[in-house]
Amino acid sequence: MKRIYSLIAAAILLVVTTSAQAQESWSLQKCIDYALKNNIQIKQQVLNSEYYTNQLGQAKNNRLPNLNANFQNNTNFGRTVGADNTYLDINSNSTSGSLSSNITLWSGFTLKNSVKMADMDLRSTLEDLQKAKDDMxxxxxxxxxxxxxxDELVTVAEDLQKITQLQIDRTGKLVEAGSLAKGSLLEIEAQFAREELNVVNAQNRLQLAYLALYQLLELPSTESFKVEKPVLPEIGANMSLMNTMDVFKNAVQxxxxxxxxxxxLESARAQLLVAKGNMMPSLSFGGNYYNFYNNKYTDYSGNKIAFSDQIKSNERYGFGFTLSVPIFNRYQAKTGVSNSQIQVENTELQLQSxxxxxxxxxxxxxxxxxAAFKRYVANQxxxxxxxxxxxxxxxxxxxGMINSVEYNQSKNNLSAAQSDLLQAKYEYxxxxxxxxFYNGKTIEL
Structure with missing residues (x-):
């Protein structure tokens, strides 16, 4: 039976080893590059920045003149006034068309400030995109x-289990020789079982850590990989850190x-200027062209007027200035200014926050x-x-000078110290x- 178990264990180990060898090895930089390219939240931020790019383009285009064409065709039935001022019962068809253009010359600088507001919104969105990348x-x-x-916890747990296995072999021989009681062997075998559970727990923790990374990358767990093990910096007693205020002064910039x-905040201030501009008069310049044709139009002799003659006779065009002065608009402009001022104060608080x-x-x-550095030094x-x-x-x-309980306690103390040392190391x-990173350096291992 033991031989069967050994064969099964060997087969599982072979499969796991073969799978691990087949897996690709990813560095930290490769993980970061993949996430920045495939993460859904970052993709959404990219689309958001494209939206505000369009908004800025539209704000600039709003300064251009517009041009619109209108065409209309009507069919009329029933009585209508003829050329001799008598009512006739006829059907007619008329076609009309017009062109119009208008440009804003001045509107309280609302167009200029709208462009600035859209520009600030775009810049803010691009910074939000970079923040999403930084957080990732x-x-x-x-x-x-x-x-x-x-992974190091797994190694520690496995190494301790190997020591226990060697001790089981050694204790078994001493029990057979009569130098130790069988209870000592049973206690160490129980310790081996507990350490076996520790190995399983450490392996589960490693698996969950990989799963968390796969999910950050939006990568299915079936497309797994192994991380590269970089050479981590040595932690020594002579290491020092920058003062927090120095880091903050750099980071805030x-x-x-x-x-x-x-x-x-700049966008909110521009919005306030737009709101104030809406309370001022606006001046625009426009022009238009109009023409008309009716298939039943006749001259005083009763002859139908040709299309070309109607086009020459019916055309109208003109241009002019329009001055619009807001007098009373149910306090909408005043409320807009008040709300914009509130938004400025709110964004000032958001910046400080x-x-x-x-x-x-x-x-x-x-x-x-x-704290981690102090724990690391102490745990060393x-x-x-x-x-x-x-x-x-x-x-x-x-x-045979001590019993297995004291032996296991000493070993457990070593295991706890090694685990605490590793935790302090990686925390630091x-x-x-x-x-x-806050000081402007890239994340590297």
């Missing part, structure tokens, strides 16, 4: 580091969230990085002492990457 890059970096962390909020949130994020990342010492304590405990256990790396 940070999320992918966090997910990527979580995979590396989970370059981060798209702040720049987008600034453009929104964005800056405050950025400062808080930087301070939080800095504090977390410092803990791991070293735990390894030495376990080595000493293992030697005493092998000669991620927080420092956030600070570098």
């Amino acid at each position: 890059m940070l999320n992918i970096a966090a997910s990527y580091l979580e995979i590396l962390f989970a 370059i981060r798209p969230a702040v720049k987008g909020a600034e453009f929104k 964005t800056k405050n949130l950025l400062r808080k994020d930087i301070e939080q990342a800095y504090t977390n990085a410092i 010492k803990t791991v070293i002492s735990s390894k030495e304590a376990f080595r000493y405990t293992e030697e005493k256990f092998n000669v 790396i991620f927080r420092t990457k956030i600070l570098d």
Whole structure:
């Protein structure tokens, strides 16, 4: 039976190994490039920027003159006045056409300010697009580091299990020789079972970390890959971080969230000028041309008037200026100004809130990085002492000076210290990457 289980385990291991070898290896940069190209939210932001590009183009085109043509054909039945001023019962068909053009010469600078508002809206949208890309890059970096962390936890759990397996073999021989009681072997075998569960839990955590990354990339889990394991920076006691205020001063100048909020404020101010312009008179210039033909028109002799003669006789054209002065419009213009002023004040608060949130994020990342660094340094010492304590405990256990409970406790302490060290390590790396990112550096591992 044991041989059958061994064959099944070997077959599963072979399949997993073959699958892993067949999987493509992706770097952090490849993950980021794929997400920026395929993520749905980013695609929506791209479409949004294209919409505001069209809005800006239309705002500029609104300064051009318009040109419209109208054609009309009517068929009339019943009594109508003839050329001799008598009523006749006839049917007639008439055709008319006109051309008209109009251009705004001045309207309280509403056209100019509308262009500025549309330009600011577009710039704000482009910054929103960049912010969506930045957020995606940070999320992918966090997910990527979580995979590396989970993978190392699997290695730690497997290494501890291997040590326990060696101890089971050694203890079994001592039990057979009568040097140790069988209870010691049973306790270590129970520890092996617990560590086997730890390995499974670590593997599940790794699988879930991969799943989170696949979902960020909008990639089905069936199209899986393995991440590349980069050479991570060494964490030493001489490492230092930039002051949070220095990072904030740089970040507030370059981060798209702040720049987008600034453009929104400029747009709101332009909207206020448009609203004020609507309270002013407007001046426009226009021209028109009109012509008419009726198939029943006759001269005083009763002869039908030819089409060419009617076209020459019926044409009308002209041009002129139109001055429109708003006098009373149910307070719509006044309400528009008031609402626009409220919007300006609201966007000013939004800009300040964005800056405050950025400062808080930087301070939080800095504090977390410092705390992670301190935990890493402390855990380094803990791991070293735990390894030495376990080595000493293992030697005493092998000669029967301590029982298996003390042995397992020492081993568990080593496992916990190694896990805490890894967690502090990856926490520190991620927080420092956030600070570098806020400071204008690209995310690299």
